[in-house]
Amino acid sequence: MNAPRGLALLLCLVAVGGRYAAEELFGAGDAWHRGVEAIAVALCALVVLRFGAGDPPRRxxxxxxxxxxxxxxxxVATWQGWALADIKVQxxxxxxxxxxxxxxxxxxxRVLGSSELLSERTGGARTRVLLVLGSLATAGLAFIAYNVVGLAxxxxxxxxxxxxxAITSGISTLxxxxxxxxxxxxxxxLRPLVGGSIALPYLLMAFGGAxxxxxxxxxxxxxxxxxTDLTDPVSxxxxxxxxxxxxAAALIQSALLAPKPPSRMSGPAAAARSMSQARRV
Known part of the structure; x- marks a missing residue:
């Protein structure tokens, strides 16, 4: 279960570098950006389709x-200028x-918290993660406070x-x-599992959220x-x-879910592998 880390990194580099080049060379940076958005949707749809109807991660x-x-x-709503009771549909x-x-x-x-994949955590480990999450929550609140003050x-x-x-901006930041x-x-x-491969999609999601x-x-x-109001090159x-x-997160998850070639293992080893694949997230 090896995730294509290099391919995921290449996808990010091509998306950003291609957007810059398309804008500088052809003035088509926005079109490139729309392509990146479409690829993200398509890859995410592929992940959904690769999960079975009853698989908890599918939701x-x-x-x-x-x-x-x-x-x-x-x-489309922005382009058409659609409005509902004087409020922009966008x-x-x-x-x-x-x-x-x-x-x-x-x-x-919720899905991962109830998964058998997760190992037991010691009290010290739980304390450390609470400290880390507390620091992240504080930083997030600082960002939200900055935006609220800026809007006010x-x-x-x-x-x-x-x-x-104004409400849209606040909800987006939160x-x-x-x-x-x-x-x-x-x-x-998930970091201890399978060399960290299972955790990689969520690390990419965290980077995307940041x-x-x-x-x-x-x-x-x-x-x-x-x-939708992005106007300057940096943003x-x-x-x-x-x-x-x-x-890239969807690409990694799709690779983790891809059908594996038939194995020549038999007996207890084959049974153990089947159990491991059945518990994948």
Whole structure:
């Protein structure tokens, strides 16, 4: 069960480097970015399809797929200027997408927390992880506080859509902080297993959540409220990195779930291998 770490890293490098090159050479960076988003959705869908209907991990992967699939819908709503009761539809979809986004990592935690894959943890290990998570939570709260202060400094929103934009920004920051901290927690749970291969998708999710968190802060700093408002080269590159991290996470998980060639083992060894594959996450 060897995950293609190099291929995942290459995917991230191509996504970010390609976006920069496409923009500089052809002025087509946004088109490249849309391609990265589509690849992330397609790879996530592949993971969902590779899980059986009754496999517990299929549900959080489906929720993550719904979150990523919201992005093309948000692009269309923004392009068309759709509004509902004077509130931009893009804000409504962004709020839903971020709720799904945070819900997926919570779902992964529930599935893995009840999995037989996890070894028993000592009291000292639990204390260490609580300290780490406490530090991450504090950092996440600091990011959220920064964005709230930044939004408040502009004055109270004057319209329903302005309120929706401010709420969207707050929910997005909270959601990305949950994915970042939750992903690292899952890595801590799974790191001893199979040389860390099983933990790699969640490490990439944590990196992706961190990148989105940086974008959230960046947007508030430049006076924007939603990730569809990315206008400067730096935030666009960070956004491409974030989506590529989730594409790479799905690529790794898909590789872990890929059918293995028939084994020549028989007897107890074959039975042990079958049990191990049945418990995969």
């Amino acid at each position: 959080p992967w489906t929720v993550l797929l719904l979150s990523l699939a919201m992005i093309p819908m948000i692009r 804000n409504i979809l962004l709020i839903l997408g971020n709720i799904f986004f945070a819900g997926s990592i919570i779902g992964f935690g 400094s502009r004055g109270m929103p004057a319209t329903g859509d302005a309120w929706a934009g 959601s990305d902080a949950i994915v970042f901290a939750g992903g690292l927690y899952l890595v801590w749970l 990148a989105f968190l940086v974008v959230d802060v960046w947007l508030v700093a430049i006076g924007k409220t939603a990730q 666009k590159l960070i956004g491409a990195l974030a989506f590529s991290c989730f594409a």
